[in-house]
Amino acid sequence: MARHIVPTRVYYFIFIALLILTGTTVWVAFIDLGVMNNVVALGIATLKAMLVVLYFMHVRYSSKLTWVYLAAGFLFLVILLSFTMSDFLTRHLLAVPQGWSLLQ
Numbered sequence: 001m002a003r004h005i006v007p008t009r010v011y012y013f014i015f016i017a018l019l020i021l022t023g024t025t026v027w028v029a030f031i032d033l034g035v036m037n038n039v040v041a042l043g044i045a046t047l048k049a050m051l052v053v054l055y056f057m058h059v060r061y062s063s064k065l066t067w068v069y070l071a072a073g074f075l076f077l078v079i080l081l082s083f084t085m086s087d088f089l090t091r092h093l094l095a096v097p098q099g100w101s102l103l104q
Contacts, residue, residue: 006055028041038088
């Protein structure tokens with residue numbers, strides 16, 4: 001199996017991109033976007049995870065079988081995040097119990 005040699009500048013570029021995305025995450029955390037805060041934070045985190053997996057774990061230059069396992073992992077990640085966000089976005093629809101009244 002032939003190895004793919006990645007130039008060092010690619011690693012430096014990915015490192016700078018990860019630092020910029022981390023700064024963007026911190027910057028967005030101080031902006032009030034309502035319910036979109038979590039969506040934006042998870043989107044940036046997913047982008048950073050993709051950069052790490054593709055370049056630092058060398059998946060970009062791997063076999064097709066590795067890509068199948070990567071796709072299955074991201075499919076389950078999307079399912080997990082969609083269930084989590086559907087729970088979070090529908091919490092206001094639940095009736096909150098009022099508790100005991102002092103004057104009955």
